[in-house]
Amino acid sequence: MINIAILGAGRIAQKMAETVSRMESEPRYAGTVHLYAVATRNSLERARTFADEYGVEVAYGSYADMLDDADVDLVYIATSHVFHAQQAIACMDAGKHVLVEKPFAVNTADALRMIEKSRETGLVCAEAIWTRYEPSRSIIQDVLDEGVIGDIVSMSGNLSYPMTHKERLVNPALAGGALLDVGIYPLNFVSMFMPGEVERVVSSARLSGGETGDQTDELSQTTLWYSGGQMASVTSSYFEVGDRSGVIRGTKGYLWVDNVNNPLDIRVWNASHELVAQPSVPEQLTGFEYEVASAVAAINRGDVEPEQMPHAETLRMIQLMDEIRAQWGLVYPGELE
Numbered sequence: 170m171i172n173i174a175i176l177g178a179g180r181i182a183q184k185m186a187e188t189v190s191r192m193e194s195e196p197r198y199a200g201t202v203h204l205y206a207v208a209t210r211n212s213l214e215r216a217r218t219f220a221d222e223y224g225v226e227v228a229y230g231s232y233a234d235m236l237d238d239a240d241v242d243l244v245y246i247a248t249s250h251v252f253h254a255q256q257a258i259a260c261m262d263a264g265k266h267v268l269v270e271k272p273f274a275v276n277t278a279d280a281l282r283m284i285e286k287s288r289e290t291g292l293v294c295a296e297a298i299w300t301r302y303e304p305s306r307s308i309i310q311d312v313l314d315e316g317v318i319g320d321i322v323s324m325s326g327n328l329s330y331p332m333t334h335k336e337r338l339v340n341p342a343l344a345g346g347a348l349l350d351v352g353i354y355p356l357n358f359v360s361m362f363m364p365g366e367v368e369r370v371v372s373s374a375r376l377s378g379g380e381t382g383d384q385t386d387e388l389s390q391t392t393l394w395y396s397g398g399q400m401a402s403v404t405s406s407y408f409e410v411g412d413r414s415g416v417i418r419g420t421k422g423y424l425w426v427d428n429v430n431n432p433l434d435i436r437v438w439n440a441s442h443e444l445v446a447q448p449s450v451p452e453q454l455t456g457f458e459y460e461v462a463s464a465v466a467a468i469n470r471g472d473v474e475p476e477q478m479p480h481a482e483t484l485r486m487i488q489l490m491d492e493i494r495a496q497w498g499l500v501y502p503g504e505l506e
Contacts, residue, residue: 170201182219183223198458201465203226205242207229209231213230245270248270257294261294266294267293268295271296273296273483277484294474295464298353298357299459300354300430302459317439317446318422321363325415326358330406338350340385342502344501346386347405350407356490358426359403370492385407414428422440434447
């Protein structure tokens with residue numbers, strides 16, 4: 170039984186609390202996880218309200234108090250991007266495994282510090298990007314492996330939502346912007362299925378007003394060229410309503426995914442544009458249960474990383490986003506210090 174603590178009490182923390190609570194009563198996961206604690210930065214009242222709503226056993230009004238609890242096994246970090254590295258390292262220093270909400274870190278330097286601490290302590294440090302763990306990933310891969318659409322030639326992915334009302338999304342000090350919050354999903358979608366290595370990146374963005382270190386990316390378009398000659402196109406924005414779709418195009422047909430953020434429907438067409446397959450996507454508790462189960466599995470086998478999202482892949486994605494931001498000239502305030 171792994172006692173899980175949630176660090177933070179915002180919307181994404183609420184979804185994780187619902188997830189673990191439902192896992193406790195789900196036969197597939199019963200006896201493996203327990204929704205043990207929640208901690209806020211400085212409000213015991215808020216932590217207790219959260220605990221009462223989701224049936225959490227213990228509430229803490231500070232992160233330090235939670236880290237002092239020897240009964241906490243795994244901490245889910247549900248705070249803003251810029252705090253992930255510092256908090257993950259603090260958790261590991263306190264002997265806790267960590268599941269870090271995406272993005273794993275703001276940049277490569279922070280990610281390397283986290284991975285180094287994970288290997289130093291022998292503790293799991295996993296990135297919680299749910300599409301890497303969901304069954305839809307293997308369903309899509311099976312279709313590709315069967316050769317139904319032939320050899321992959323190009324891919325595209327879009328994830329855009331109007332989110333200017335969310336303060337953290339438009340706040341440079343919190344590493345706001347579309348890339349780290351939603352753009353990361355189509356980039357991961359492409360990276361999961363495209364064979365070969367990225368050889369060239371061409372990207373442009375519309376940035377919010379302000380000087381260097383005081384901007385966020387509002388809208389961007391990125392083209393990735395691969396070693397086999399394939400191409401991928403990725404779009405993200407926090408202004409527009411995007412179609413959320415992902416498309417994989419091959420020499421014999423194409424595969425379409427509804428919602429690269431959490432695949433809801435998968436359809437496969439042949440060269441005559443005839444629908445030839447529509448594999449079903451399993452019903453989920455919330456979709457987060459798979460990343461939790463993967464982190465628990467890594468703990469149980471004494472590993473420091475999950476099979477579905479190893480450190481090398483997390484690092485590759487962060488390095489790619491660093492390269493994209495470098496082409497835009499986008500630097501977060503903390504990176505200037």
